[in-house]
Amino acid sequence: MRPFQMQRREVVGWAAAAIAAAILPFTIPVFAETNRKPVTHIVDITDFVFVPKSLEVRPGDRITWVNKDIVPHTATADDKSWDTGALKPNERKTITVTKKLLGGYFCRFHPSMKAKIATQK
Amino acid sequence: MKIRTLIATVGIALITVMGGAQANDPAKLNDLQIAHVAYTADNIDIRYAHLALALSTNPKIHEFARTMIRDHEAVNTQALALLKKLKAAPQDNFLSKQLTANSLKLIDKMSKLRGNAFDKFYASNELAYHKAVNGLVANAFIPNIENAEVKALFKTGLKIFKAHEKHAEMMVKGLK
Numbered sequence: 497m498r499p500f501q502m503q504r505r506e507v508v509g510w511a512a513a514a515i516a517a518a519i520l521p522f523t524i525p526v527f528a529e530t531n532r533k534p535v536t537h538i539v540d541i542t543d544f545v546f547v548p549k550s551l552e553v554r555p556g557d558r559i560t561w562v563n564k565d566i567v568p569h570t571a572t573a574d575d576k577s578w579d580t581g582a583l584k585p586n587e588r589k590t591i592t593v594t595k596k597l598l599g600g601y602f603c604r605f606h607p608s609m610k611a612k613i614a615t616q617k
Numbered sequence: 618m619k620i621r622t623l624i625a626t627v628g629i630a631l632i633t634v635m636g637g638a639q640a641n642d643p644a645k646l647n648d649l650q651i652a653h654v655a656y657t658a659d660n661i662d663i664r665y666a667h668l669a670l671a672l673s674t675n676p677k678i679h680e681f682a683r684t685m686i687r688d689h690e691a692v693n694t695q696a697l698a699l700l701k702k703l704k705a706a707p708q709d710n711f712l713s714k715q716l717t718a719n720s721l722k723l724i725d726k727m728s729k730l731r732g733n734a735f736d737k738f739y740a741s742n743e744l745a746y747h748k749a750v751n752g753l754v755a756n757a758f759i760p761n762i763e764n765a766e767v768k769a770l771f772k773t774g775l776k777i778f779k780a781h782e783k784h785a786e787m788m789v790k791g792l793k
């Protein structure tokens with residue numbers, strides 16, 4: 497009887513470990529993703545290009561645009577709902593991510609400069 | 618029709634200069650002459666832009682013109698600072714003179730136009746002008762500039778003026 501009980505306990509133990517092992521890799525990263533601390537994303541404006549051109553963010557994150565060119569630029573929503581205003585050379589502007597930041601944006605001074613912001617999965 | 622003829626004039630003037638005579642070869646200009654051409658070309662575009670702000674009522678034309686003033690002034694400031702650092706002065710030359718003469722004719726013609734006629738002329742001329750100058754900078758100037766810092770500034774300038782060319786293209790399309 498005793499050895500059997502021991503065996504059972506062991507089996508249960510192993511099963512729990514197996515379940516935990518199976519679940520943890522999925523649950524922990526998702527948990528960490530949704531509750532991760534807000535981060536600051538840097539977008540360099542260099543040689544008339546937003547780098548990166550496509551940025552993935554989460555609400556609460558911050559985006560900092562840094563103008564590394566010798567002329568002023570802006571980052572302006574395609575629908576004009578937000579705007580960094582003119583960024584002089586070496587100037588930077590930070591905006592906290594809300595829903596309205598998602599989508600395309602461009603430079604008001606140089607409309608051929610385009611980029612976008614999407615939700616991180 | 619008139620507009621096309623005039624653009625052809627600007628274009629041909631530069632092409633003749635580029636393709637032809639050895640005496641008047643942009644590829645043979647020295648760094649200080651090239652700097653003078655660039656400074657002249659910048660100032661011509663700034664003058665066109667002021668004309669556009671005075672004569673056009675189209676917000677897209679105004680936005681473009683303000684960008685031309687802002688950017689070409691920025692490039693000029695950098696160019697002057699660099700020349701000062703190098704203790705050099707830009708040198709007048711045949712190409713600067715030719716660009717200025719052409720621009721005076723164009724300003725004279727443009728200043729008589731109003732409304733859509735002005736906008737179309739200005740937009741098409743900006744496209745033609747940036748194309749011509751960009752060709753000159755890429756093919757005749759950058760390969761021949763000797764000073765590394767001057768060359769670097771021209772490379773930066775070319776990126777800016779290429780964006781202007783794209784912007785002008787959008788402006789021309791938007792006016793049709």
Ligand SMILES: [Cu+2]
Binds near residue numbers: 603
């Ligand atoms: Cu810009």
